[in-house]
Amino acid sequence: MIRRHARAIMPIAALAIGAGFGTTAFSGTAAAATTDVVRSGAADDSYSSSARPSYNFGASDTLVAGRQGTDTMISFLKFNVAGLGTGVTVKNAKVTLTNASRTLPGSISLSRVADAKWSEQTLSAKNDPALGAVVATVKPASGATSVTFDVSGVVKGAGTYTFAVTSTAANSLARFSSAEAKSGQPALNLTVTRPAAPAPAPTTPAPTTPAPTTPAPTTPAPTTPAPTTPSDCAVGAKLVPTCGxxxxxxxxxxxxxxxxxxxxxxxxxxxxxxxxxxxxxxxxxxxxxxxxxxxxxxxxxxxxxxxxxxxxxxxxxxxxxxxxxxxxxxxxxxxxxxxxxxxxxxxxxxxxxxxxxxxxxxxxxxxxxxxxxxxxxxxxxxxxxxxxxxxxxxxxxxxxxxxxxxxxxxxxxxxxxxxxxxxxxxxxxxxxxxxxxxxxxxxxxxxxxxxxxxxxxxxxxxxxxxxxxxxxxxxxxxxxxxxxxxxxxxxxxxxxxxxxxxxxxxxxxxxxxxxxxxxxxxxxxxxxxxxxxxxxxxxxxxx
Structure with a gap:
């Protein structure tokens, strides 16, 4: 599976709080604690369709949830949260989805999913994981540009978190941008507090006298560029390429x-x-x-x-x-x-x-x-x-x-x-x-x-x-x-x-x-x- 850059965990902003902000190391005062927002993109996302149980939608740029006639569609999201560091605490966690349709149903729910072994490349209504308890329900305006679910009660630190998006509204589908979309991909945003860094111990610089040095002769090591594609890609039976x-x-x-x-x-x-x-x-x-x-x-x-x-x-x-x-x-x-x-x-x-x-x-x-x-x-x-x-x-x-x-x-x-x-x-x-x-x-x-x-x-x-x-x-x-x-x-x-x-x-x-x-x-x-x-x-x- 090609790993998407948008799915990597990354700090979005560091917001300094407390009177110590702006002091220098020479003051001897410990720096104040900071609050960061850490974002994780979806590691996997797809949806299932009860009317099309054998279809896989992992390559789609859209996630769909809701009921259309007798067809029930459920979207699935998987987020991998990496280690946040020693002493870091999660203040709150929210999942945000971007509206990819003209209108949204009046009620949309996010449920916990215990099974995290599913893959966007194989998920379908035949094998989609069971839904757990509802974590959050939102009632967005019909034309809302995005919806946000509070998952603070579930996401407490590093780990893999899987959710399902559903709607019981009849003949009203929610469509959201997936991780394959050009913009507005799903995000799990964690607001975290990082502990204050300890004040540096006072130091007295020792006098230094540069020692004479004689640079060692260097000979660049020969390099061979790594191949960017297998050199043996060729056509096989029925002109199907072996790779490429x-x-x-x-x-x-x-x-x-x-x-x-x-x-x-x-x-x-x-x-x-x-x-x-x-x-x-x-x-x-x-x-x-x-x-x-x-x-x-x-x-x-x-x-x-x-x-x-x-x-x-x-x-x-x-x-x-x-x-x-x-x-x-x-x-x-x-x-x-x-x-x-x-x-x-x-x-x-x-x-x-x-x-x-x-x-x-x-x-x-x-x-x-x-x-x-x-x-x-x-x-x-x-x-x-x-x-x-x-x-x-x-x-x-x-x-x-x-x-x-x-x-x-x-x-x-x-x-x-x-x-x-x-x-x-x-x-x-x-x-x-x-x-x-x-x-x-x-x-x-x-x-x-x-x-x-x-x-x-x-x-x-x-x-x-x-x-x-x-x-x-x-x-x-x-x-x-x-x-x-x-x-x-x-x-x-x-x-x-x-x-x-x-x-x-x-x-x-x-x-x-x-x-x-x-x-x-x-x-x-x-x-x-x-x-x-x-x-x-x-x-x-x-x-």
């Missing part, structure tokens, strides 16, 4: 610039070769093209391909599943076996949600997509294409995730090698889809959907995750380069908390369908922020 994360890009989208040229420009700007080269094809197109193959044969810039194919172009998913495009599939298989035998990623019809027609008989239902995916993958394998690594690429958009049919899209573990997602964030503060990397991967507006990363790691824990497309745009009337840079700054620390992500592929374009500028260098500040991500050694994975 695959780095990639799809550049030049919605433009006339050849994709290979656009990728080389992207690589020059970012400062790193894109190990994954993402391209797009449809219908009867044969791929990879000669130019795409050439990009994988560059010894100075080793790359692998992620080829996106809309096999149902000009027809429906149901017809493909019924065999109407078998000749198209067989023709591509023949081409692949003759022209490209290296392993590559194959995405079948990315972002299918946009093309779902849930009406029975449409040929474009979610179940039709799953059948099309299965048929195509199995047909290619039967044709002898054994170098394709199949990826399903969802579209991370709340209105689709909340539909009754969304779960029907998944084709089955036997034909899916990687679970992928296309997801984008707005860098405009307060704008629609504004947020950090955790929000990019886990946003939700429904009590029934936990966020995409949480869903994927819970429902498909054995599958590596491919961020098949991601990007950041700024919808501000006047673009401020710091906005994108601030979002980029959250990527590396929050990516470290999402170990199932094994591939990260940026989609760059000056104008997408909505006119968004997703270039990494639309401002100098944005480029500098992105280059910091690209320079990270976790992406040093060898093909």
């Amino acid at each position: 994360v695959l780095w990639g890009a799809a550049a030049g989208g919605f433009s006339d610039v050849p994709r290979d040229e656009a990728l080389k420009t992207f690589e020059a700007k970012s400062g790193r070769t894109s190990t994954i080269y993402h391209t797009y094809h449809k219908g009867d197109e044969l791929f990879p093209t000669k130019d795409e193959i050439a990009m994988t044969n560059d010894p100075a810039h080793p790359r692998t391909l992620m080829l996106n194919w809309k096999v149902s172009y000009g027809t429906t998913w149901a017809k493909v599943a019924a065999g109407s495009q078998d000749a198209r599939i067989d023709r591509l298989a023949t081409y692949l076996k003759a022209n490209y035998t290296k392993q590559f990623f194959m995405v079948l019809h990315h972002e299918p949600e946009n093309d779902v027609n849930p009406a029975a008989g449409s040929g474009q239902t979610a179940k039709d997509f799953a059948a099309m995916f299965r048929h195509t993958a199995l047909r290619l394998k039967a044709d002898g294409v054994n170098n394709a690594v199949f990826v399903i690429a969802y579209m991370n958009y709340e209105k689709w995730n909340n539909t009754a049919w969304w779960g029907d899209l998944y084709p089955g573990d036997d034909v899916v090698d990687w679970v992928g997602v296309d997801t984008y964030n707005n860098a405009q503060p307060g704008g629609f889809h504004y947020g950090d990397f955790n929000y990019l991967m886990n946003r939700t507006n429904s009590a029934s959907f936990p966020g995409w990363y949480t869903w994927a790691t819970t429902k498909h824990p054995a599958k590596p995750i491919m961020v098949a497309e991601w990007g950041v745009y700024d919808s501000s009337t006047k673009v401020d380069g710091r906005n994108k840079a601030n979002v980029y700054a959250t990527v590396l620390p929050q990516l470290a908390k999402m170990p199932q992500i094994k591939g990260l592929v940026y989609f760059e374009t000056a104008h997408d369908q909505s006119g968004h500028d997703i270039r990494i260098d639309d401002t100098p500040e944005a480029l500098a922020g992105f280059q910091k991500i690209a320079a990270d050694p976790r992406f040093n994975v060898k093909l």
Whole structure:
């Protein structure tokens, strides 16, 4: 587990009390006692959901407590208080949580939890610890910015303290910033009194005569820089890296610039070769093209391909599943076996949600997509294409995730090698889809959907995750380069908390369908922020 800096225990302020403050050691008077406020951040925090008993929310930037319909959510907090020093006494202790929602329920309780062995990485409603006695109950104003619970009766000194946050209000949830949030993380604040330091004994300095010294010759010891990442990170079966994360890009989208040229420009700007080269094809197109193959044969810039194919172009998913495009599939298989035998990623019809027609008989239902995916993958394998690594690429958009049919899209573990997602964030503060990397991967507006990363790691824990497309745009009337840079700054620390992500592929374009500028260098500040991500050694994975 990556330890958060915000979770370390630290003194916030020292407030001197008593008339002795300001005296010097020469007075011979003992210094007065002092009062400090010592802060501990949450060592672990998460929440459970009775309606989603197998979900884990440890990576979420939000803690939720309360009842929504039949779903009861409980937030759990664990604080480790280090030794406070000899003679230090705790005057009072308070837990403070920052409101992350518009309104709060009228009553919120904090209960003691005896079991401190739980972990935010594994906690769920199936294994959450039992709640003990209520320690404190608050009745906050609906729009209060924070709530504070007095836990002085429990916290008396060093130790591990675990609490649960609950609310019995019907259909009114409390949402608080978790330790993964950018600000307002949970805190346990202890007001402590430190004993007065003893007065120094009077001393008479002895006369000193410096002894002659001859400096000893020094020879700097040879040093070898410690490796910042394992030197043997490589791809194994199904192109899954043994350690680290695959780095990639799809550049030049919605433009006339050849994709290979656009990728080389992207690589020059970012400062790193894109190990994954993402391209797009449809219908009867044969791929990879000669130019795409050439990009994988560059010894100075080793790359692998992620080829996106809309096999149902000009027809429906149901017809493909019924065999109407078998000749198209067989023709591509023949081409692949003759022209490209290296392993590559194959995405079948990315972002299918946009093309779902849930009406029975449409040929474009979610179940039709799953059948099309299965048929195509199995047909290619039967044709002898054994170098394709199949990826399903969802579209991370709340209105689709909340539909009754969304779960029907998944084709089955036997034909899916990687679970992928296309997801984008707005860098405009307060704008629609504004947020950090955790929000990019886990946003939700429904009590029934936990966020995409949480869903994927819970429902498909054995599958590596491919961020098949991601990007950041700024919808501000006047673009401020710091906005994108601030979002980029959250990527590396929050990516470290999402170990199932094994591939990260940026989609760059000056104008997408909505006119968004997703270039990494639309401002100098944005480029500098992105280059910091690209320079990270976790992406040093060898093909």
